[in-house]
Amino acid sequence: MPTAHARLGEFSSNPGPANYYPVPLRADSMRSPVGKSFGDYLADAMTRELTMAGKLSPQSDVEIKATLITNDIDAGLAQGGAKLAARFVVTRSGDIRYDNVVSAQTQWDSAFAAMIAVPKAREEYPIAVQKLLGALYADPAFRKAIE
Incomplete structure (x- = not known):
């Protein structure tokens, strides 16, 4: 995306049965290390990636917003996993150019022992x-919306 530049708008997190805060991990829980929700964490991750790519521009007329819908992490007894989904909206000068729910799933080997499984789940979350x-960046409609 050689000509694409964007700024970030509001990133939020919709509470619900697939998006508890804090996230329960067996008898423990996980809180976002950034802000007050995992929506803030998602915004921070995107800010870092766009900054590293030289694509973040606070003056851009292209704005990306997101709402985290699903943030389900399972520390599992043998297999752990995470399911994430967010609704991303891209506007240019106030006109909606992209409005789509994007999702991703990951799995990893876990353990019966919580002292192994819980830290592993925390380690796998950024992945x-x-x-x-x-998945968002790979969507041709998203790339077209921010160009």
Whole structure:
């Protein structure tokens, strides 16, 4: 996307049965290390990626917003996994150019022992977020919307 530049708008998190906050991990829980929700975490991840790519521009007329809909992490007894989904909206000068729900799933080996499984789930979460953003960036409609 050589000519694409965008700014980030509001990123939020819709609470619900697939999006608890904090996220329960067996007898423990996981809170976002950024802001007050995993919507804030998603915004931070996207900000970092767009900054590294040289594509973040606070003056851009292209704005990306998102609402985290699903943020389900399972520390599992043998297999752990994460399911994420977010609704992304891209506007240019106020006109909606993209409005789509993007989702991603990951799995990893887990363990019966919580002292192994819970830290592993925390370690795998950023990979799940990267996969979600990768699915967004791979969407031709999204790329077209931000060009």
